[in-house]
Amino acid sequence: MVSFKIAVCFFCSLFMAVVAIPTGSEITTSTGTETTIAIQANPTLEDPDPWYLNLTSGIREYTMQLYIQRYGRGDERPIPDPRVLNGADYTFWIGKNTSVMECPFEIKQVCGIGGSDTILRHDPATSTLWLFTSDPVGDQQVYIDPTGRLAYLPNRSDMKFPDGSITDGFKIHRGFYGQYLLDNFSAKSGWSVCPVEKGIGPWQLFTETKNENLPTGNSSDCIGINVSFGGASDKPEVWAYT
Incomplete structure (x- = not known):
């Protein structure tokens, strides 16, 4: 299984927004200097580091941090800051804080290490x-x-999952410039972020942008993006998300 948190960054024309680098290394992008790591997680590719053994399941789990990159070079609209995807109201957003459930216990080892990131795991x-x-x-x-x-x-x-939901098909693969991407090949289209008002956040993550399902009712307000990833905590931060 794979664990990761979601964040966002530009996919610039110089293809240097996200590259595979050693753990804890610093890279400089158009948004400044960040400490990050890009990890290969597809089991058909070379085995990545770092990893830890889940003592409960016996499965090696890989920790990751997800970024969103610009999908193409035709749309020059800026991706909104703070460029972090958080889970809130049971969907994923840019510009909303992570929404969590308070732990019913007072034991840190039970409740999680604490934090405000939205972290996920992928089962290949x-x-x-x-x-x-x-x-x-x-x-x-x-x-x-x-x-x-x-x-x-x-x-x-x-x-229960609503009728018509896609519950699997999430894949991790290599991008054109060597970055590692998350996609769902069961979906009809790729990732987009769509604002609640034209040009104004917060922005919600979609895979299909039909006008009738969008906050503004207009798919031209959305920006197509890619999702790539790097390192994240290998321990849960929160009890649950809401």
Whole structure:
């Protein structure tokens, strides 16, 4: 399985926004100097470092941080700051804070290490995505809902996936410039971020942009992007996400 958090950055014409670098290295991009790591996670590719052994499942899990890159060079509109995708209201946003459930215990080892990042894990065997939480029985699966939004199930819920949802098909692969990308090959189209008002955030993550499903009702307000990834914490930060 793979664990990662989501963030965003430009895919500039110099293709240097995200590159594979050693753990903890610094890179300079158009947005400044960041400490990050890009990790190869496709099991058909060379085995990456760092990794840790999940003592419960016996599976090696890889930690990652997701970035969003510009999809093409034709659209010059800027991707909005702070360029971090957070889970809030059971979907994913740029410009909204992560929404979490308060831990019912006071033991740090049980509740999580604390933090404000949205961290996920990827299961390459089933091509599924999950939120990375400390609740041992509260797995929250990530899916694409019928409106095209990337969404996730509530914690410890009996909620069923809405009819027409895409629950698997999430793949990690190499991009043209060597960056590592997350895609869903069951979806009809690639990733886009769409604002709640024309040019004004917060921005919501979609895989399909039909006018009737968008906050502004106009797909031309959305910006097409790629999702790539780097390193993240290998320990859950929160009990659950809301």
